[in-house]
Amino acid sequence: MMIVDLVDEVDFKEKLIALGAPVTQEQSLTEVQAAVLSWLQAYPEQTPFVKDLCIEMQKDNTTVLPEISVVMAAFG
Template identity: 90%
Template sequence: MMIVDLIDEVDFKEKLIALGAPVTQDQSLLEVQATVLSWLRAYPEQTPFVKDLCTEMQKDNTTVLPEVSSVMAVFS
């Protein structure tokens, strides 16, 4: 039996919150995207951390839901 790590919307938001991004679990993914992009414009020094997070979450043994992957692509 193969065990696959799955990154869903909740996981993605939790990881962004852990980085200090001003997002909440109540926001839609489109709202999260807009919030993070605005945050990165205000604090560009955070950009490498968000990019690293997205890269880490897209490793070969991890499955990322398509809607989460679309938002992550914007940050890369």
């Protein structure tokens, strides 16, 4: 039996919040994307942490919902 981790919208937002990104669970993914991109523009030193998070979530045993993948792609 293969166990697969699933990254959904709630998980994604929780991980961004843990990094200190200015997002809330109530925001849509479009709002989250805009907020994080704005945050990264103001605080570019956070970019490696967001990129590492995205890489971590795309590991072999993790399934990322397509709408989450679109937002992660915007982070570069």
